[in-house]
Amino acid sequence: MLMSDIQVVESHFLISASNANNAPAPKDSEIVCLGRSNVGKSTFINTILNKPLAKSSATPGKTQLINFFTSLWIYENERIPLTFIDLPGFGYAKVSKSLKAQWEEHLFHFLQTRQSLKLFLHLVDSRHINTQKDQIMSGLLEKISHNDQYILRIYTKADKLTQNELNALKNSIDSHKDKNLPNTHCLIFSANTKNHRKMTSVAQMRAKILTYTLGLQNGI
Numbered sequence: 001m002l003m004s005d006i007q008v009v010e011s012h013f014l015i016s017a018s019n020a021n022n023a024p025a026p027k028d029s030e031i032v033c034l035g036r037s038n039v040g041k042s043t044f045i046n047t048i049l050n051k052p053l054a055k056s057s058a059t060p061g062k063t064q065l066i067n068f069f070t071s072l073w074i075y076e077n078e079r080i081p082l083t084f085i086d087l088p089g090f091g092y093a094k095v096s097k098s099l100k101a102q103w104e105e106h107l108f109h110f111l112q113t114r115q116s117l118k119l120f121l122h123l124v125d126s127r128h129i130n131t132q133k134d135q136i137m138s139g140l141l142e143k144i145s146h147n148d149q150y151i152l153r154i155y156t157k158a159d160k161l162t163q164n165e166l167n168a169l170k171n172s173i174d175s176h177k178d179k180n181l182p183n184t185h186c187l188i189f190s191a192n193t194k195n196h197r198k199m200t201s202v203a204q205m206r207a208k209i210l211t212y213t214l215g216l217q218n219g220i
C-alpha cells in the first residue's frame with residue numbers, strides 16, 4: 001500500500017474554545033498544532049486538510065482561540081476520523097504580560113490534560129530554529145508526553161531558506177538527533193513547495209501524521 005492511497009475525504013470547522021474546560025468532549029484521535037506566532041500553524045492545517053478552514057494571516061496573532069477541525073481520512077479501506085486543533089501562537093507580544101501568562105497557562109493545562117491528543121506538531125520557523133521559546137516548548141512537550149503520544153518538530157517556511165541553509169538544516173537533522181529530545185522527530189516542510197528532495201511533501205506529511213497518530217510501529 002502506498003502513501004498516495006491516503007485520502008482526506010472530508011474536513012470541517014467544528015468549534016472554538018477558550019480553554020480546556022470549555023473544549024468539546026474528545027471524539028477522535030487528536031492532532032494539535034503549536035508554535036510561535038506566525039510560524040504557519042493555520043496554513044499547515046489548511047495544507048494537510050486541503051481546504052482553507054483555519055484563518056491565516058501575515059500579521060502575527062491571528063488565531064486567538066483553540067480551534068477544532070474534524071476530518072475523515074481513508075486508508076486501506078478504513079475510515080479514520082481525525083481532529084486537528086489549531087492553537088494561538090505562543091509569545092505573541094501585543095497582549096499584556098498578565099494576559100499572556102494566563103493564556104499560556106490555559107494552553108499548557110490543555111496540552112497536559114487532554115488525553116485524546118496523540119500527536120503534538122511543534123512548528124518552528126526554519127530561519128530561527130533555536131529560539132528560547134521553542135527550546136522551552138520542546139522541553140515541556142518531552143516532559144508531559146505519555147507513551148502513546150508523539151512529538152513532531154516541523155521546520156516550516158523552508159522555501160525561504162537558501163539552498164545552502166536548507167542543506168545545512170537537513171544535515172543537522174540527519175546527523176545528530178538531539179539527545180535532550182529523545183521523543184521528538186524532525187521534518188522540513190513548506191506550504192508553497194510541491195516537491196523537493198530535502199523537504200517532506202504533503203503526501204509524506206499525511207503519512208507521517210497517520211503513522212504517529214495511530215501509533216503504527218512500522219510506518220506507512
Ligand SMILES: Nc1nc2c(ncn2[C@@H]2O[C@H](COP(=O)(O)OP(=O)(O)OP(=O)(O)O)[C@@H](O)[C@H]2O)c(=O)[nH]1
Pocket residue numbers: 036037038039040041042043044055056057058059060061062063064087088089090156157158159160189190191192
Ligand atoms: N513562504 C511561506 N509562507 C508561509 C508558509 N506557511 C505559512 N506562511 C505564511 O506565514 C504567515 C503566517 O501564517 P499562519 O498560518 O497564519 O501562521 P500561524 O502560526 O497560524 O499564526 P498565528 O495564528 O498568528 O499564531 C501567512 O502570511 C502565511 O501565508 C510557508 O511554508 N512558506
Ligand SMILES: [Mg+2]
Pocket residue numbers: 041042043055056062063086087088089
Ligand atoms: Mg493561526
